[in-house]
Amino acid sequence: MHLDALSRRLIDRFQHGMPLCAEPYRAMAEELGCAETEVLACLQQLEAGGGLSRIGPVFEHSRAGASTLVALAVPPVRLEAVAERINRFPEVNHNYLREHRYNLWFVLTGPDRAHLDRVLAEIEADTGLVPLDLPMQSAYRIDLGFPLGDLP
Amino acid sequence: MTLTLDHPQALQLRRLLEAGLPLVSRPYAWLAEQLGASEDAVLEQVRQWNEGGLFRRVGVVLKHRALGYRANAMLVLDVPDAAVDAIGRQLGAAPGVNLCYQRPRRLPQWRYNLFCMVHGREREQVERQIERLLAEQGLSELPHQLLFSTRAFKQCGGRFAPPAERAHG
Numbered sequence: 001m002h003l004d005a006l007s008r009r010l011i012d013r014f015q016h017g018m019p020l021c022a023e024p025y026r027a028m029a030e031e032l033g034c035a036e037t038e039v040l041a042c043l044q045q046l047e048a049g050g051g052l053s054r055i056g057p058v059f060e061h062s063r064a065g066a067s068t069l070v071a072l073a074v075p076p077v078r079l080e081a082v083a084e085r086i087n088r089f090p091e092v093n094h095n096y097l098r099e100h101r102y103n104l105w106f107v108l109t110g111p112d113r114a115h116l117d118r119v120l121a122e123i124e125a126d127t128g129l130v131p132l133d134l135p136m137q138s139a140y141r142i143d144l145g146f147p148l149g150d151l152p
Numbered sequence: 153m154t155l156t157l158d159h160p161q162a163l164q165l166r167r168l169l170e171a172g173l174p175l176v177s178r179p180y181a182w183l184a185e186q187l188g189a190s191e192d193a194v195l196e197q198v199r200q201w202n203e204g205g206l207f208r209r210v211g212v213v214l215k216h217r218a219l220g221y222r223a224n225a226m227l228v229l230d231v232p233d234a235a236v237d238a239i240g241r242q243l244g245a246a247p248g249v250n251l252c253y254q255r256p257r258r259l260p261q262w263r264y265n266l267f268c269m270v271h272g273r274e275r276e277q278v279e280r281q282i283e284r285l286l287a288e289q290g291l292s293e294l295p296h297q298l299l300f301s302t303r304a305f306k307q308c309g310g311r312f313a314p315p316a317e318r319a320h321g
Contacts, residue, residue: 001218011212018211020199022178022191040175043212047175050218054172054309057198057207064166064206065312069255069267083305095306098226098299102262105226105299109310132258134267138237140244140252142208 001049006034007042018055061136066116067109068135071102072127079103082127091119102132157197161187165197166313172213215307216271223275223300227282228264230257230295236266239291243268246285264297275300 003011009032019027025043026036046052061067074082079097086092086106095106110116120131157165164187173179180198181191202210216224231239236254243266244252251269270285272278279298286292 003219011214014212015214016209016211020195020202020210022180022195024173024179025175025177036177040177043175046212046214051215053213053215053307055175055212056169056173057202057210058213059170059310059312060206060208061310061312063204064310067310067312071262087306090311092306093308093310095304096224096301097303097305098301100297100299104305105301106306107310109312111312132262134255134258134262136253136255138240138254140237140240140254141249142251 001051065111066113071132072104072129073102074104157193170311221271223272223278225270225278226299227268228297229266230263231266
């Protein structure tokens with residue numbers, strides 16, 4: 001999707017942090033020197049174009065609960081059905097097809113590790129595929145958003 | 153209206169925040185209405201969580217594929233256990249590396265214990281970038297693989313809070 005100049009400034013400025021106040025969009029508009037309605041319109045446009053995941057907190061996984069990265073080696077003919085089944089779990093996010101024998105990769109999140117163990121067992125029972133369970137052990141860098149400089 | 157949130161209200165607020173703030177002038181007032189609480193109590197709770205480190209960041213969260221970052225590579229390396237912290241810090245600090253995590257091996261199926269994400273516009277560009285990165289860091293000899301994503305089936309934020317029926321039951 002195409003981003004206009006105001007959208008780029010808004011993203012650059014507020015990807016990493018935004019004001020925590022009763023009227024955050026007005027505060028963002030003041031910082032950008034535009035009207036609150038323009039900020040809201042920008043964000044609505046970004047959402048309509050599929051470029052916005054959401055506005056608000058990104059939870060720190062280790063503080064918010066438990067999470068793990070999971071991979072399944074899905075026979076290609078079953079891919080659509082298995083991916084659709086996996087997507088139905090509310091605990092699943094970032095479900096991607098990747099080029100590897102282990103071709104379906106997704107993140108599981110939940111209130112605690114026991115909850116994730118139950119979901120993993122359910123996935124194995126439902127699909128007949130043994131999940132690779134790869135929880136984070138150390139973080140050397142965490143995702144803090146994207147630089148927009150080289151965007152098309 | 154309450155001045156501070158009780159436990160079920162705090163849990164519900166976390167669930168609502170995981171889905172994101174609504175695009176209305178007073179998003180915290182909207183959230184407060186869902187909880188039957190005051191806007192001040194909701195804001196105070198969110199500030200406390202933020203200061204307490206529950207959030208990595210509060211801001212605009214993007215979907216990189218829709219914004220032109222279509223070449224998304226997961227670089228996985230098999231690093232000797234004794235060197236994983238040093239190499240993880242080294243790669244994590246390198247430009248272009250978005251995420252760098254240590255994860256367990258699962259032998260014999262999976263030998264790789266260090267995971268990096270690199271995003272770019274074109275696949276060839278990301279491949280060259282990673283080759284150059286490994287060469288510069290003297291890591292080309294380590295067993296490694298590049299797993300490009302070719303399709304996103306789902307991309308959303310994590311749901312950590314327990315579901316409502318469990319929370320209340």
